Each structure stands twice: as C-alpha cells, then as structure tokens.
Amino acid sequence: MNIDMIRAAAGRAKGIVRRTPLLSSPFLDEIAGRPVYVKPECLQHTGSFKFRGGWSALSALDPETRARGVIAYSSGNHAQGVAHAAQRHGVPAVIVMPSDAPQLKIANTRALGAEVVLYERGKEPREEIGQAIAHDRGLTLIRPFDEPQVIAGQGTCGLEIAEQAAEMEIHEAEVLVCCGGGGLTAGIALALAAEAPRMRVRPVEPEGFDDTARSLDAGQITGHGQPEKGLCDAILTPRPGDITFPIMKDLCGPGIVVTESQVRRAVALAFLRLKIVAEPGGAVALAAALFHGDALAPGPVITTISGGNIDPALFARILSEHQG
Amino acid sequence: MNIDMIRAAAGRAKGIVRRTPLLSSPFLDEIAGRPVYVKPECLQHTGSFKFRGGWSALSALDPETRARGVIAYSSGNHAQGVAHAAQRHGVPAVIVMPSDAPQLKIANTRALGAEVVLYERGKEPREEIGQAIAHDRGLTLIRPFDEPQVIAGQGTCGLEIAEQAAEMEIHEAEVLVCCGGGGLTAGIALALAAEAPRMRVRPVEPEGFDDTARSLDAGQITGHGQPEKGLCDAILTPRPGDITFPIMKDLCGPGIVVTESQVRRAVALAFLRLKIVAEPGGAVALAAALFHGDALAPGPVITTISGGNIDPALFARILSEHQG
Numbered sequence: 001m002n003i004d005m006i007r008a009a010a011g012r013a014k015g016i017v018r019r020t021p022l023l024s025s026p027f028l029d030e031i032a033g034r035p036v037y038v039k040p041e042c043l044q045h046t047g048s049f050k051f052r053g054g055w056s057a058l059s060a061l062d063p064e065t066r067a068r069g070v071i072a073y074s075s076g077n078h079a080q081g082v083a084h085a086a087q088r089h090g091v092p093a094v095i096v097m098p099s100d101a102p103q104l105k106i107a108n109t110r111a112l113g114a115e116v117v118l119y120e121r122g123k124e125p126r127e128e129i130g131q132a133i134a135h136d137r138g139l140t141l142i143r144p145f146d147e148p149q150v151i152a153g154q155g156t157c158g159l160e161i162a163e164q165a166a167e168m169e170i171h172e173a174e175v176l177v178c179c180g181g182g183g184l185t186a187g188i189a190l191a192l193a194a195e196a197p198r199m200r201v202r203p204v205e206p207e208g209f210d211d212t213a214r215s216l217d218a219g220q221i222t223g224h225g226q227p228e229k230g231l232c233d234a235i236l237t238p239r240p241g242d243i244t245f246p247i248m249k250d251l252c253g254p255g256i257v258v259t260e261s262q263v264r265r266a267v268a269l270a271f272l273r274l275k276i277v278a279e280p281g282g283a284v285a286l287a288a289a290l291f292h293g294d295a296l297a298p299g300p301v302i303t304t305i306s307g308g309n310i311d312p313a314l315f316a317r318i319l320s321e322h323q324g
Numbered sequence: 325m326n327i328d329m330i331r332a333a334a335g336r337a338k339g340i341v342r343r344t345p346l347l348s349s350p351f352l353d354e355i356a357g358r359p360v361y362v363k364p365e366c367l368q369h370t371g372s373f374k375f376r377g378g379w380s381a382l383s384a385l386d387p388e389t390r391a392r393g394v395i396a397y398s399s400g401n402h403a404q405g406v407a408h409a410a411q412r413h414g415v416p417a418v419i420v421m422p423s424d425a426p427q428l429k430i431a432n433t434r435a436l437g438a439e440v441v442l443y444e445r446g447k448e449p450r451e452e453i454g455q456a457i458a459h460d461r462g463l464t465l466i467r468p469f470d471e472p473q474v475i476a477g478q479g480t481c482g483l484e485i486a487e488q489a490a491e492m493e494i495h496e497a498e499v500l501v502c503c504g505g506g507g508l509t510a511g512i513a514l515a516l517a518a519e520a521p522r523m524r525v526r527p528v529e530p531e532g533f534d535d536t537a538r539s540l541d542a543g544q545i546t547g548h549g550q551p552e553k554g555l556c557d558a559i560l561t562p563r564p565g566d567i568t569f570p571i572m573k574d575l576c577g578p579g580i581v582v583t584e585s586q587v588r589r590a591v592a593l594a595f596l597r598l599k600i601v602a603e604p605g606g607a608v609a610l611a612a613a614l615f616h617g618d619a620l621a622p623g624p625v626i627t628t629i630s631g632g633n634i635d636p637a638l639f640a641r642i643l644s645e646h647q648g
Contacts, residue, residue, distance in 0.1 A: 015491075015492075018345060018347075019345070020345065021342065021343070021344065021345055021367065023342075023367060026408075026411075026435075026436070027432075027435065040599075042599040043345065043347060043598070043599055043600070047599050084350075087350075104596075108351075111350075111351065112350070167339075168339075268636070271601055271636065271639070272428075272636065274367070275364075275366040275367055275371050275600060275601040275632030276367070276599060276600055276601065277595055277599040277600065277601065308599030309599075312592070312595065312596065312643040312644075312646070312647050313643075313644070313647060315595070315640075315643060316639075316640035316641075316643040316644050317640075319636040319637075319639060319640040320636075320637070320640050322636070323636050323637060
C-alpha cells in the first residue's frame with residue numbers, strides 16, 4: 001500500500017466517482033467551538049464512500065478476470081458500492097448479506113443488478129460463504145476493507161480533502177473518520193500523509209464497538225467481542241484489518257468513541273444545518289467533532305459523513321426526538 | 325441585465341459561494357424514464373440558492389453604502405441569504421419577515437446576526453414596510469428577485485450547470501427551475517442562453533400558485549390571486565417580477581405545474597435516493613422531472629433543488645407517508 005496506488009485509483013475514478021463538496025455551517029462551528037468542515041460521502045454514488053473502493057477494485061482487475069464477475073460480503077454499503085461498480089462495468093456481481101440487514105440496503109443492492117445471497121448473522125461465518133461461492137463460480141472476491149485496491153479507492157476521498165482544504169488555506173487539522181474495518185481511515189491517512197502531512201487522522205467509533213481505538217491503545221489488533229448489531233450497523237466490524245491496522249497504527253492519532261445519543265444528535269444536526277442525510281454509522285465522526293472537542297487538538301476539524309443509507313422510519317424518529 | 329453581470333457576480337463569489345455538485349441516481353432515472361441530473365442548492369450556504377443573490381447584491385455595493393447596512397423583506401430563504409451575506413461583510417442587516425413564516429427560518433435569520441422585524445401577512449404590504457425602514461435608517465433595500473444584481477447572483481448557478489453539464493458531455497437538456505418571483509429562473513436562463521444555448525429553461529410552480537406559467541401563456545404578467553400561504557411557502561410570490569418576467573418570456577419554455585402530493589413524493593425521493601434535504605418549494609422542479617415527463621422534450625433533464633429549509637416535523641411526516 002502506498003500513495004501511488006491511491007493516485008492511480010484517482011486516475012481510474014476520473015469522471016466516474018463523484019467529487020463530493022466540503023460543507024460547513026456557522027451553527028455547527030458554534031456548537032463545536034471551532035471551524036468544522038464536513039466531507040459528505042453520503043452524496044457519493046450509492047449513498048456511501050464504498051463506491052470509491054468498489055470502483056477502484058473492479059477497475060484494477062484485468063478485463064478477463066473482471067468479466068467473470070465479482071462477489072462481496074457486506075452489511076450493506078460495500079454491497080451497494082460493489083454492485084453499482086459491477087453494473088457500470090457490465091459484469092455480474094454476487095453479494096452475500098446478513099438476512100437482518102436494513103431492508104432498504106438489501107432492496108437497493110438487488111435493484112443495482114446484483115444477485116443477493118442471504119446468511120444468518122452470528123450463525124454462519126460470512127467469509128467462508130463468500131469464498132466458497134467465489135471458488136465455485138470463478139468470481140473475484142472484493143473484500144470490504146482488507147484489500148489494497150479497496151483501500152486505494154477510499155484514499156481518493158483523502159486526496160479530495162487535501163485539495164479542498166488547501167483551496168480554503170487549511171493546512172493543519174484533525175481529520176475525523178468513521179471507522180469500521182478501517183478501509184476509509186487507512187486510505188485517508190495514507191493520502192493525507194503524502195498530501196497534507198500536518199493533518200492528523202483520528203478514527204471514530206460508537207461506544208461498545210471501539211475495537212480500533214482499543215487496538216491503537218494496545219498497539220496490537222484487539223476485537224470488541226460484541227455481536228455486529230446496533231444503531232451504527234454500517235461500521236460494526238469485529239476488529240480492524242490486517243492491512244488497515246498497521247497503516248492506522250503508523251499514521252493515526254488515538255481513536256475517539258461516541259455514544260449512540262450523540263450519534264442521533266449528529267444525524268439531526270446534519271439534517272438541520274447541512275441539509276444532508278447521514279446514517280448513524282456515517283455520523284459518528286461528526287458527533288466526535290461536535291461533542292468531543294476536549295479530545296482534539298485546537299484548530300479546525302474536518303469530518304467525514306461516510307454514508308446516508310438510513311431507513312426512513314428511523315430517520316423520522318430521530319428528527320422527532322430533536323425538535324426542541 | 326446581461327451575461328457580463330452574471331460573470332462579474334461569479335468573480336465576486338469566488339471562494340465564498342459554494343459550488344454545489346450535480347447529483348444523479350439510477351433510481352430517479354428509472355422513475356423519470358430518462359437521465360435526471362439534480363443541482364442541490366439546498367447545500368448552498370444558508371440552505372438555499374438565495375445566498376448567491378444576497379452575496380452578489382452586497383458585494384456590488386460601494387463600500388460606504390454597504391457599511392450603512394441593508395434591509396430585505398422575505399418569507400425566509402432570501403432573509404437568511406442576505407443576513408449571512410451581511411454577516412460575512414460585517415455590516416448590519418434588517419430583515420422584514422411575515423410573522424407566520426416557519427419558526428426555523430425566523431430563528432436562523434436572527435442567529436445569522438440580523439435584526440428581524442415581523443409583519444402580519446395579508447394585512448400590511450411588506451414592500452412599504454421595507455422601504456420605510458430603509459429610508460429612516462439609510463439602509464439599502466435588497467429586493468428578493470426584481471433586482472439586477474440579485475438576478476446576476478442567481479445566474480451563477482446557471483454558469484455552474486453549464487460547466488458541469490459540459491464535463492458530462494450534456495449539451496442539450498430541459499432545465500427545470502423552482503420558480504417564485506423568477507430570480508433564479510431568469511438568472512439561469514440568461515446564463516444558459518450564453519453558455520449552453522441548446523438547453524431550455526422551464527419554470528416550475530405548485531398548483532394554485534402558477535402565476536409564471538399563466539403569465540408566460542398570456543404573454544403578460546398575470547397574478548395567481550391566492551394568499552401567499554401553502555406547502556411550498558418559499559416560492560408563493562403573487563406574480564413574476566417586472567425585470568424577471570421579460571427575461572423569462574424571451575428565454576424560457578412554457579411553465580410546468582405540479583401537485584402538492586407530487587411535491588411530497590419528490591421530497592421523500594430526494595431523501596431516499598440523493599441523501600439530501602429538500603423543502604417543498606425547493607422540490608417542485610424535481611417533481612416535474614419525475615412526474616411530468618410528458619411535458620418535456622425527449623432527452624436528459626437537469627433540475628434545481630432550490631432550498632432545504634424545512635421544519636423537521638413536516639419532513640418526518642412526509643417520510644412517514646412514503647415508506648412503502
């Protein structure tokens with residue numbers, strides 16, 4: 001993994017992957033007590049940053065391999081990212097999803113042309129299911145985060161952050177990244193280490209699922225030991241990846257852990273002040289920017305909103321809680 | 325009014341006004357039966373395109389005049405746009421607002437540093453109130469749409485549409501614009517006439533408030549005769565402007581009228597498929613793109629979402645209606 005792979009991924013993404021803007025609001029600055037800039041990857045194709053990695057991985061395959069098709073296992077956002085990337089390449093995609101994933105994510109993945117194979121979360125190891133089908137049909141497995149070309153694709157988000165921050169003359173900042181397996185965090189950290197070395201990346205996780213924060217504290221990979229189910233479903237991976245963790249250990253500051261109630265407030269504030277739709281897992285970094293200022297170095301903070309694939313009923317409930 | 329004024333406004337807006345992206349979704353394309361591109365001005369500073377016009381008007385004043393301050397009358401979005409533009413220039417702003425405007429818009433306008441003067445809609449003519457205060461305090465009145473520098477500012481949205489469409493190799497399209505007094509419509513029409521002459525601008529209004537559509541049909545300014553109150557509060561002006569109408573008459577195709585129920589569906593679909601927050605008045609053009617294809621020439625359609633300042637309770641209600 002190196003910056004050249006990210007630059008190459010950016011070249012392959014040109015005209016395909018959406019360049020998301022860098023947003024801000026004086027109302028958020030006031031809550032945080034510092035300037036807050038938001039990179040809304042919910043506006044990316046398929047509603048999350050995962051399309052970056054999916055496109056990068058598929059476009060890096062040799063055409064013959066790619067034509068046989070790809071397979072992915074995912075709780076939802078990686079599924080949609082890979083499905084849409086395959087659809088745009090005109091090749092088949094099989095997606096292995098937990099049967100209790102949000103209905104919207106399952107439906108979207110099917111609508112994007114993929115064949116969906118469901119499994120029972122906690123009973124069957126999804127990695128084994130994925131590898132078995134891949135072997136039987138000659139498909140290429142696209143791992144959700146522990147895959148160099150996927151990390152390279154997520155890193156293109158970091159290249160954009162570096163460029164957009166430089167345009168605003170921001171060269172030093174804490175950069176908060178929603179962290180599941182660490183693909184986005186590691187990709188952004190690699191990109192910024194090369195392009196904006198005075199920025200420091202901080203992984204953010206929800207309470208109870210702080211495997212990356214604990215691994216960084218311990219200096220070695222540590223799991224959170226919880227079932228992968230909760231409000232922030234998009235980022236509840238059991239442990240950081242074997243490829244992503246050493247990168248984060250080298251390049252990132254300590255992890256930050258936020259509560260579910262802070263995440264719900266962040267979702268409501270992204271609606272009210274930025275006019276964007278954040279899913280809970282996609283709002284953890286904004287929650288850290290707004291409510292964990294004491295864990296951050298002084299100065300501006302840049303935060304990802306990593307996805308927006310939230311069920312309408314949950315979103316309506318969160319808005320109802322936060323009207324006062 | 326000419327394209328040079330719009331280009332000059334774009335020059336003054338550089339680094340200040342946000343360049344909003346051009347979004348799309350295969351799900352929306354499928355509903356519309358054609359490619360749909362969405363220009364989400366809800367992502368603009370203050371949550372609507374109105375900041376473009378406010379910034380343009382304030383930045384065009386000579387510094388001495390500007391320092392005395394500005395005044396505006398507005399149901400909400402123009403208020404916030406002018407208030408924020410004044411705040412960033414460090415000059416006072418007085419905003420005359422109807423007392424029944426959405427609470428969120430009144431509160432935001434105050435939080436953006438403006439002095440808010442309330443009046444009773446239907447009882448007192450807001451224009452007279454505005455002009456009286458302007459005269460007493462030596463403030464410059466910034467009209468919401470019938471003001472050349474405001475139209476020039478809104479036109480910068482059209483310059484961006486022309487550039488972004490050209491990058492995607494779209495040179496011919498119907499361009500649907502949410503239309504109140506016609507400032508955004510006229511500005512975009514002027515910009516596209518110069519930069520993308522094979523695009524045709526179409527004003528879109530809600531049922532019952534179709535003064536522009538009727539004026540274009542009649543070839544002269546015609547009011548809708550309704551009180552300015554309804555779901556699409558942002559765009560319920562009684563008649564097109566004396567400056568905006570002749571521009572629209574010269575450059576625009578026939579108006580399109582959508583129902584409130586189509587607007588509510590468009591708000592829900594913008595949430596679900598684009599992950600953005602549209603207010604009802606800001607969603608009329610998307611509603612036309614999705615549900616009035618028979619009124620459009622074949623080929624791609626580009627649609628504005630002009631604002632996202634919707635009360636959370638109404639947004640939650642619309643989401644609850646559209647889950648099936």
